[in-house]
Amino acid sequence: MSAKPLAGRCILVTRPRGQAERLATGIEAAGGEALRHPTVEIAPPEDAGALARALALLDGCELAIFVSPAAVQEGLRSVPAWPAGVGVAAVGPGTKAALARMGFASVLAPQSGADSEALLAEPRLQHLRGRRVLIFRGAGGRELLAEALAARGAEVCHAVCYRRIKPSADLSALAARWARSGLDAVTVFSSGALDNLFDLLPPAARALVAATPLFASHPRIAEHARRRGVREVILSGPGDDDMLSELLAYFGGRK
DSSP states (O other): OOSSTTTTOEEEEOOOTTTSHHHHHHHHHTTOEEEEOOSOEEEOOSOHHHHHHHHTTGGGOSEEEEOSHHHHHHHGGGOSSOOTTOEEEESSHHHHHHHHHTTOOOOBOOSSOOSHHHHHTSGGGGOOTTOEEEEEEETTOOSHHHHHHHHTTOEEEEEEEEEEEOOOOOOHHHHHHHHHHOOSEEEESSHHHHHHHHHHSOGGGHHHHHHSOEEESSHHHHHHHHHTTOSOEEEOOSSHHHHHHHHHHHHHTOO
């Protein structure tokens, strides 16, 4: 494999600002060009009062679960000091790493997998009857985690600490470049990011997405991309390092 396996490759990074740099700099270190065009923005929650009321319950919780790196970043803004005795869990390695960067040394996370199903399989989450669990999440997230824990007898509360919104971005210059010289890959970490990419591009450019290899961080996102007509979908793991490894493996042996 070349020392610069992504040399000459142009790769679109759609992660929100503040979350894109690890992947983008990894692409660049491998010789590629990372085009940073966020198709999702992280915005404050619509109901700050509801968040404050949820956080007031934190001290009496058995466990706090963070569903994404954004939940870590945005949720902890309003927690001046973490209460002793409240355990912390993450749905996957990216969220666990974000918590580690915030100083949490002991974080419950799945040994394999990176979603609600994987976390729900952990032994500690089988025995929460009568215990309070606070889930740090964005607006409109999946309900599986909360519903499953409630069915196991837990008192489940939500700290909705952010929203994902579509940016007001003009991608016409990106579309022109894409049509003129092509892109080698698109990377997405959520179905919403892909939907927003389609919406933000000029209609005539949307076929370019379908014709470009797309790297998806989760099987649900990969399946969504196929339903949107993307012809070649490559599944990576959930984190930035997983995505970069898959890009290196895919392009490393190609001329």
